[in-house]
Structures are given as structure tokens and as C-alpha cells.
Amino acid sequence: MATVYPAHFDISAVIRPNILALQPYRCARDDYSEGILLDANENAFGSSIIASDDAEKLLTELQATTSLDLHRYPDPSHPSIKGRIASLRGLVPPPGTTTSDPSGADHVFLGVGSDEIIDLLMRVCVKPGGLEKILTTPPTYGMYAVCAQVNDVGVVKVPLELTGTNGEGGEKGRFSVNVDEIKKIVAADPSIKLIFLCSPGNPTGTLIPLSSIRELLEYPLFKGIVVVDEAYIDFADDVQKSSAASLVKEYSNIVVMQTLSKSFGLAAIRLGIALAQPPLIQILSNTKAPYNISTPTAHLALSALSPGSVSLMQSKVRSLVQGRSTLLKGLASLSSFGVGPSIGGNDANFVVVPILEKPASEAEALNGKPDNKRAFRLYKTLAETHAVVVRFRGNEPGCDACLRITVGTEEENAEVLKKMKEVLAEI
Known part of the structure; x- marks a missing residue:
């Protein structure tokens, strides 16, 4: 074992206990x-970004990225990207509506992947030190629990209900959210501030009916926020009818997370999306790092969100x-x-x-x-x-x-x- 210098330094005495006990997300x-x-x-x-098959034109396209003002800090707000996302997800206000942002961009937040959004939501909503909690519905995305431990917040688990026998007897296993159990638990524990739902679920691939999400949003004994992770929503049969983005204008206590990683084929650029009403979007924007989305990422995202792409x-x-x-x-x-x-x-x-x-x-x-x-x-x-x-x-x-x-x-x-x-x- 290597000798530690100086001898008076002990890393385990400096690092927070919840971090020392952390089991990192295994990707x-x-x-x-x-x-x-x-x-x-x-x-x-x-990727679904439209590119030219002509080598000379493709080189010009690549040069368009390298010729960006990479010596300057990026735009911290990216209104053009947000406007295209709002349009794609049906969040542009109808014509004639009185609003401060007719593009709908004020309903959109951009993060370094959905993971930054998950972390930010916990930091702004849930008090650390075991004082407050989140609720998850396993089996689900592992980063919810990892971020909770990093932020030193508790996790309450309400497993998805499995009907069928998981392969035995030729019967298909099906998962569903136990809404009644969730309501029972949050009513008894007001320290739960966030409910994380994955729809379609990972690893279940199961859509959560909007009626179930509405029931939680309207439950008066839950005072927190319902977070719906829709990383795979574009693979559902009817995206518009399946996506909880349709609930964002109506409910102030919902956040819908999406990403360019899956359907857009842009996992490497790390662009996550949060859809919510402007007051919550503003809080996330106030809390994020000043220039979290890089200029090359923004350039590629804007191209991916063009009508042709x-x-x-x-x-x-x-x-x-x-x-x-x-x-x-x-x-x-x-x-x-x-x-x-x-x-x-x-x-x-x-x-x-x-x-x-x-x-x-x-x-x-x-x-x-x-x-x-x-x-x-x-x-x-x-x-x-x-x-x-x-x-x-x-x-x-x-x-x-x-x-x-x-x-x-x-x-x-x-x-x-x-x-x-x-x-x-x-x-």
C-alpha cells in the first residue's frame, strides 16, 4: 500500500459519509x-441529422462546427433550440394568447443529459441529510437512486405491480404503477417531495397511462412534484396521446424529462430536456452551471430539431x-x-x-x-x-x-x- 503524504491527511475524514458509501451507477x-x-x-x-453524401459538402458542414466561436462562452439560454422543442412537443401557445414568450421556450430547460436535470431537481426540491425523500417505482432507471445518495436524500420505493408470471407457463408479465399505494405512502409521509415515474419504463418498456399521472398530480395530500421520465417516448405508438407533455400547460406540479439520446440518435452530445411551467423552469435555470450546454452540442441539437431532421x-x-x-x-x-x-x-x-x-x-x-x-x-x-x-x-x-x-x-x-x-x- 502506498504511503500517504502528508501523514496527517485522511481522505475518508474529508469526504461525506454518503459519498463514501456510494455505489456508482454502472453504465x-x-x-x-x-x-x-x-x-x-x-x-x-x-443520428438523424441530415448530412450530405457529397464529401466536399460534408467537409464544409464539419467546418461550420469548427468555425463556431469556440473561443467564446456559449449562449446560456439557447432560445432557438427551446423554441423548436416547444413546437415539437405542442407547447407553443395558440395564436392570440397573451404570453411573455410566444415561442413556448419558457416551458423548456436544457441539461447535460437527463442526469443533470435529475440532480438539479433533487438539489432544488429535496432537503439533504435524510430530512426529505424521493419516491421511485422499481424496476426503474438506476440514476434516481444514485443521485439521491449523492444529494444525501432518502428513497422510498413502491415497486411496479407485476401481473402474469414473468415467463412461466407462456404468460406475459405486465407492469403497472400502483397509484393507490403511492397515494397511501405520500399521504403518510409529507417529507416525500418528488415522485419519479419512467414512461416508457427502463427496463420495463411500459407506458404509464396519463390517467394514472393525472391522479397523482391532483392528489391533494401530495404537495410535491411528479417527474415523468420520457426518454423513450418517441417509440410509443401514438406519441401525442401518450406523452405527459400534454399535461404541462395544465399542471404546475409536473416535470417531463426527454432527451435527444434515444430517438434522435444523439447520445454522445448529452442533451437532456425538461418541460414544465415557467416558474419551475426559471428556478432550474437559476441553479444550473452558467454555460452548461456547449456550443458544438447546441449547434448539433439545432440541426437535429430542424423539420427535415x-x-x-x-x-x-x-x-x-x-x-x-x-x-x-x-x-x-x-x-x-x-x-x-x-x-x-x-x-x-x-x-x-x-x-x-x-x-x-x-x-x-x-x-x-x-x-x-x-x-x-x-x-x-x-x-x-x-x-x-x-x-x-x-x-x-x-x-x-x-x-x-x-x-x-x-x-x-x-x-x-x-x-x-x-x-x-x-x-
């Missing part, structure tokens, strides 16, 4: 970074949704190898399937039980022997022995099915 790239990557719910078709995004989403259907059919064809029916709602760009005990016969396959060890072995073998990377989710509540598989290109989907069949035949 997909912590495990594998090469091969067919179907583990991080990225857009397999890439949005149309291209929607076209790619349609292709991925079709690929999702094909992938689900392919996974169903592997039932005799011990692949159970998918769980969740399949409203995102990924699917989740349980891996069952190795069946001795086709009849036995229909009644197999989830086998967590076999699922983990399949995950490891696919990645380390066949360069096909999916995500093991068997330790999540309600996801026993489950693998989460991002919808890829037609060729990638075919390859993952082929390799799964080969490996399952052997293990």
Missing part, C-alpha cells in the same frame, strides 16, 4: 465496448418499431430453447425476455421457471465469445433471469437471435 460501457452493442438502448440507425428521426423510429416486432417474433421462436415471453409493454427501443431453465422437451419449455444463473451465463457468453452485447437485468425487481435487448438493425437483430440459439443449445 453499459463499463462492461463491454466492442461488438454488436445492443445493451445501451442507443439508436442503431445512428425531425422527419428523418420519425422515419428511423418507424423502422426500429418494425424491427422491434420482428425481434419479438424471433425471440418467441426460441421458446423451445428456454426463452420466455417478453415482459413489460414493449413501447421502447428494447425488449426484455426471461431466460428459463433448460428444457428437456418442448412441453417442458412452456412451463419452465426463470433461471438467473443460465441468463447470466448466456449474457457473458454472448459478449465474450460471440461479440454480441446485451444487458443482464436479472437482479432488478420483477425481472428475474431477464435480458434486455436493444432493437438493432435488421442484420444485428438476426445475429443476436442466431447467437442466442447457438448458446442456449449448449448451456
Whole structure:
């Protein structure tokens, strides 16, 4: 062990205890970074920014980014980006409405990914030191709990209700939010300031009905904010009718988070979005770092939100949704190898399937039980022997022995099915 100098310094006496105890969020790239990557719910078709196929013109486009005023600090407000987002999500006020911002930009906040927004919401709403809490509905996105520990706030968990048997007997498992239980808990504990809902859920892929969200927003014994994380909303069948963005103008106690990472295929630029009424947006803006969105990120985001690029995004989403259907059919064809029916709602760009005990016969396959060890072995073998990377989710509540598989290109989907069949035949 290396000698610490100076001897009087002890790092564990300086760092806050909640940080020393922190289990960091483990992202997909912590495990594998090469091969067919179907583990991080990225857009397999890439960015939807329209670019030229002509090499000379493409070079000019790249030069447009490098010729930006990179020696200057970026615009801290980005009204053009916010205006395009407000238009896309139906937050532009009707003509003739009296408003300080006719573009709807005052309903939009931009963060360094949704993670900055999650962190900011906790910092501005929830007192640290275990005095106040957030509520989550596992299985859900792991960063809610990580940010809570970083900010030294408590976490109350109300698991999603799972109906069905998670693959056993050929019955599909379905998740839903237990609204009655949430209402009961927040009524008894006024220290809960934020409710985090993921819709479509990660890893469940399940949409939360707007009626359930409305019920929580209107519940008079909950005085806090309902946060709806819609990272995958563009993969739902009817985005306008499914998105809680339609509730933002009506309710002052809702925040809807979205991102350019998934449907827009721009995970690398780290642009998260919060939609809420102007008073809360102003508080987030007052609290953020002065220049949180870089000039290159802003330039790319504005291009991605142009009408042509949005149309291209929607076209790619349609292709991925079709690929999702094909992938689900392919996974169903592997039932005799011990692949159970998918769980969740399949409203995102990924699917989740349980891996069952190795069946001795086709009849036995229909009644197999989830086998967590076999699922983990399949995950490891696919990645380390066949360069096909999916995500093991068997330790999540309600996801026993489950693998989460991002919808890829037609060729990638075919390859993952082929390799799964080969490996399952052997293990």
C-alpha cells in the first residue's frame, strides 16, 4: 500500500459519509465496448441529422462546427433550440394568447443529459441529510437512486405491480404503477417531495397511462412534484396521446424529462430536456452551471430539431418499431430453447425476455421457471465469445433471469437471435 503524504491527511475524514458509501451507477460501457452493442438502448440507425453524401459538402458542414466561436462562452439560454422543442412537443401557445414568450421556450430547460436535470431537481426540491425523500417505482432507471445518495436524500420505493408470471407457463408479465399505494405512502409521509415515474419504463418498456399521472398530480395530500421520465417516448405508438407533455400547460406540479439520446440518435452530445411551467423552469435555470450546454452540442441539437431532421428521426423510429416486432417474433421462436415471453409493454427501443431453465422437451419449455444463473451465463457468453452485447437485468425487481435487448438493425437483430440459439443449445 502506498504511503500517504502528508501523514496527517485522511481522505475518508474529508469526504461525506454518503459519498463514501456510494455505489456508482454502472453504465453499459463499463462492461463491454466492442461488438454488436445492443445493451445501451442507443439508436442503431445512428443520428438523424441530415448530412450530405457529397464529401466536399460534408467537409464544409464539419467546418461550420469548427468555425463556431469556440473561443467564446456559449449562449446560456439557447432560445432557438427551446423554441423548436416547444413546437415539437405542442407547447407553443395558440395564436392570440397573451404570453411573455410566444415561442413556448419558457416551458423548456436544457441539461447535460437527463442526469443533470435529475440532480438539479433533487438539489432544488429535496432537503439533504435524510430530512426529505424521493419516491421511485422499481424496476426503474438506476440514476434516481444514485443521485439521491449523492444529494444525501432518502428513497422510498413502491415497486411496479407485476401481473402474469414473468415467463412461466407462456404468460406475459405486465407492469403497472400502483397509484393507490403511492397515494397511501405520500399521504403518510409529507417529507416525500418528488415522485419519479419512467414512461416508457427502463427496463420495463411500459407506458404509464396519463390517467394514472393525472391522479397523482391532483392528489391533494401530495404537495410535491411528479417527474415523468420520457426518454423513450418517441417509440410509443401514438406519441401525442401518450406523452405527459400534454399535461404541462395544465399542471404546475409536473416535470417531463426527454432527451435527444434515444430517438434522435444523439447520445454522445448529452442533451437532456425538461418541460414544465415557467416558474419551475426559471428556478432550474437559476441553479444550473452558467454555460452548461456547449456550443458544438447546441449547434448539433439545432440541426437535429430542424423539420427535415425531425422527419428523418420519425422515419428511423418507424423502422426500429418494425424491427422491434420482428425481434419479438424471433425471440418467441426460441421458446423451445428456454426463452420466455417478453415482459413489460414493449413501447421502447428494447425488449426484455426471461431466460428459463433448460428444457428437456418442448412441453417442458412452456412451463419452465426463470433461471438467473443460465441468463447470466448466456449474457457473458454472448459478449465474450460471440461479440454480441446485451444487458443482464436479472437482479432488478420483477425481472428475474431477464435480458434486455436493444432493437438493432435488421442484420444485428438476426445475429443476436442466431447467437442466442447457438448458446442456449449448449448451456
